[in-house]
Amino acid sequence: MLDLESLAQQVVSIAKETGDFLRRERVDFRLSKVEKKSQGNYVSYVDETAEKKLVDLLGQLLPEAGFIAEEGTASYDEEYLCWVIDPLDGTTNYIHDEAPYGVSIALKKEGEVVLGVVYEVCRDECFVAWKGGGAYLNGHPIRVSELDALRDAFLIVELPYDAEKYKKTGLHLIDKLYGKVGGIRMNGSAAVGICYVALGRLDVWLEAFIAEWDFAAAALIVKEAGGMVTDFYGNSSYQEGHHLVVTNGKLHCALLSLVQECLPEGM
Numbered sequence: 001m002l003d004l005e006s007l008a009q010q011v012v013s014i015a016k017e018t019g020d021f022l023r024r025e026r027v028d029f030r031l032s033k034v035e036k037k038s039q040g041n042y043v044s045y046v047d048e049t050a051e052k053k054l055v056d057l058l059g060q061l062l063p064e065a066g067f068i069a070e071e072g073t074a075s076y077d078e079e080y081l082c083w084v085i086d087p088l089d090g091t092t093n094y095i096h097d098e099a100p101y102g103v104s105i106a107l108k109k110e111g112e113v114v115l116g117v118v119y120e121v122c123r124d125e126c127f128v129a130w131k132g133g134g135a136y137l138n139g140h141p142i143r144v145s146e147l148d149a150l151r152d153a154f155l156i157v158e159l160p161y162d163a164e165k166y167k168k169t170g171l172h173l174i175d176k177l178y179g180k181v182g183g184i185r186m187n188g189s190a191a192v193g194i195c196y197v198a199l200g201r202l203d204v205w206l207e208a209f210i211a212e213w214d215f216a217a218a219a220l221i222v223k224e225a226g227g228m229v230t231d232f233y234g235n236s237s238y239q240e241g242h243h244l245v246v247t248n249g250k251l252h253c254a255l256l257s258l259v260q261e262c263l264p265e266g267m
Contacts, residue, residue: 004115004130007061007107012126014057015103015119018050022088022121025049026097034095044095047071050087054105058083065107070213082108086213089118090189099123104191106216113239116217118191127195127221135198135225144227144248145200152182153251156193158207159186165265166208172262173206194218194246198225204255208232208243208264215244228252232259232267243267 025046034044048071055067055074065081067074076082083105088094090101099122107115114131127142129135135142147153155177159170177184182203187193190210196202198221216239219229228249231238234256238244243264245255 002109002114005133008115008117008128008130008133010061011058011105011107011115011117012119012128014054014061015105015117016126017057018053018087018103019119019121021050021053022046022094022101022103026094029095029097031095044091046094047088047091048073050103051085054083054085054087054103058085058105062107068212070211080110084108084113084213084216086191089191089214090187093188098188100187100189100192102189102192104213104217106213106220108216111239113216113220116220118195118217118221120189120192120195125195127198127218129198129221129224131220131224133224135221137195137199142199142225144197144222144225145203146250147203147248148250150181150251150254153203154183154185154201155181155204156185156187156196156202156206158188158190158193158205160207160209162209162264169208169259169262169264173258176258176261190214191218194222194229194244197227197246197248198222200248203248204251205246206232206244206255206259208267210242210244212239219244219246222246230256232256232263 051071051073066076066079068084086104094101102120105117118127193205232243
């Protein structure tokens with residue numbers, strides 16, 4: 001049987017070690033080292049090297065586990081344990097020396113996420129949760145906000161890379177929320193933004209066209225902190241999808257209603 005609490009602390013150490021590598025490399029980083037995957041979507045040797053470090057260190061921790069990894073340096077072959085990793089969530093921020101960005105590590109057991117760690121490098125903030133164990137920031141318990149009035153809410157409404165499919169939805173949300181809520185932001189890191197909801201720093205976060213490695217760890221963290229995570233249709237079985245609404249729970253119905261008024265194309 002896995003001792004999730006003990007395992008979580010070992011994963012925290014691995015996440016911080018990888019974050020230290022990101023921090024060191026950022027000092028002399030140059031845009032000439034960047035490759036473009038698609039419009040606005042970038043990758044560099046830093047992502048790839050950081051992922052190899054994670055695969056090596058996590059592989060030593062649980063040799064029997066497979067991997068779902070953004071840069072494809074390891075594979076998953078139906079193992080009952082599986083790491084879901086993003087070595088650098090917020091690559092565009094990173095290459096422009098803009099906070100936040102971080103390391104995201106989740107562990108799935110028989111398809112269910114049971115452990116999540118997100119290390120935000122710029123603030124040296126490490127978020128961690130394991131199934132049934134609560135959520136923590138740098139060792140201290142955290143909870144979502146108690147806000148129940150959308151007019152006072154502080155939100156992140158991310159605008160994903162797939163502009164053609166999401167443009168109408170994004171403009172609709174901004175039109176409905178701008179000037180009617182406490183504040184709207186974008187921060188460029190799904191994993192970190194979701195964790196900010198867990199902390200109560202934000203009340204709402206939402207985005208579409210993202211991948212499992214972007215949200216797997218953070219979604220567990222926010223749920224263990226008392227928050228709510230669904231897809232744009234309100235389904236709790238969001239793991240295989242690409243669109244999430246994350247809230248403190250009290251604002252969830254209001255945000256779902258707004259999203260469903262103008263869903264992205266192809267959904």
